[in-house]
Amino acid sequence: MILLISDLHLHEERPDITGAFLAFLEQYAQQAQALYILGDFFEVWIGDDAMTPFQHSIAAALHQVATQGTQIYLMHGNRDFLIGKKFCQLAQCKLLQDPSLVSLAGEQVLLMHGDSLCTSDHSYIRLRKVLRNPLVLFVLRHLPLRTRQRLAGDLRQKSKTSTRMKAMNITDVNPEAVEQVMQQHQVRTLIHGHTHRPAVHNLTDNKRRIVLGDWENQGWFLQVTQADFALKTLSFPKSKFKSVLSEPDA
Ligand code: LP5
Numbered sequence: 116m117i118l119l120i121s122d123l124h125l126h127e128e129r130p131d132i133t134g135a136f137l138a139f140l141e142q143y144a145q146q147a148q149a150l151y152i153l154g155d156f157f158e159v160w161i162g163d164d165a166m167t168p169f170q171h172s173i174a175a176a177l178h179q180v181a182t183q184g185t186q187i188y189l190m191h192g193n194r195d196f197l198i199g200k201k202f203c204q205l206a207q208c209k210l211l212q213d214p215s216l217v218s219l220a221g222e223q224v225l226l227m228h229g230d231s232l233c234t235s236d237h238s239y240i241r242l243r244k245v246l247r248n249p250l251v252l253f254v255l256r257h258l259p260l261r262t263r264q265r266l267a268g269d270l271r272q273k274s275k276t277s278t279r280m281k282a283m284n285i286t287d288v289n290p291e292a293v294e295q296v297m298q299q300h301q302v303r304t305l306i307h308g309h310t311h312r313p314a315v316h317n318l319t320d321n322k323r324r325i326v327l328g329d330w331e332n333q334g335w336f337l338q339v340t341q342a343d344f345a346l347k348t349l350s351f352p353k354s355k356f357k358s359v360l361s362e363p364d365a
Pocket of ligand 1: 159160161193194195197230233236238239242245255262263264266267270271273274275277278281286287309
């Protein structure tokens, strides 16, 4: 069994999400061959040198699962693209390029975070180009911690205001960009997150686009077995501080 998740936005202020994730590790990931995390695992990441005790505890939880035999892969998202080698060493996970072609249940599948497919969102694509420029990344990583915290806070604020004013089709993936990337990599299946619109889209020519959900109100994961690719949900515990999961809803 292989599991895929994305957009957990882990944050110390959401112990319910953290609790659900830790229970997911124990109840599902420990039994899996591999766990793929397709970006925005953390609410925001300003550098491995600025890791909080909370972020250390998440790395330790992943490390524990990895030492029990589950291979963990992590892809950057638009909120945590500054995750680097130190976190990966602590968590014992492998950093995955976006996009990545992987073999799942004997099929070559394309994995992405999904933000780069939102090509109609011109202001975001412009911002992404700036933030992912290697020179800018170098500068960002070397800014004083306080400056990074302030910039990240400003950026989140601007993003919240800006996304509220964007039309639904602008913040979704662009169908032509999807077709193009699937054609380029010659795949039948594309799996991504980012849009927070979980679904299995059946496309033309027997192709499919599977969208992972965010963990704002419930957990989402894709379970891949030889039999099928099943998108599943997990209810959060009633109490914010309990870390017990109910059985998958589907
Ligand atoms: O994140 P989400 O899903 O809510 O919205 C995204 C797009 N927004 C972003 C920004 C992130 O939320 C914040 C990133 C924080 C990273 C922290 C580490 C780096 C900082 C370290 C120190 C600097 O990705 C949003 C999309 C939406 O997805 C849907 O796809 O629409 O994009 C925007 O809202 C962008 C706005 O349209 C444009 C904002 C212009 C801001 C210009 C400031 C330039 C600062 C440059 C700093 C070098």
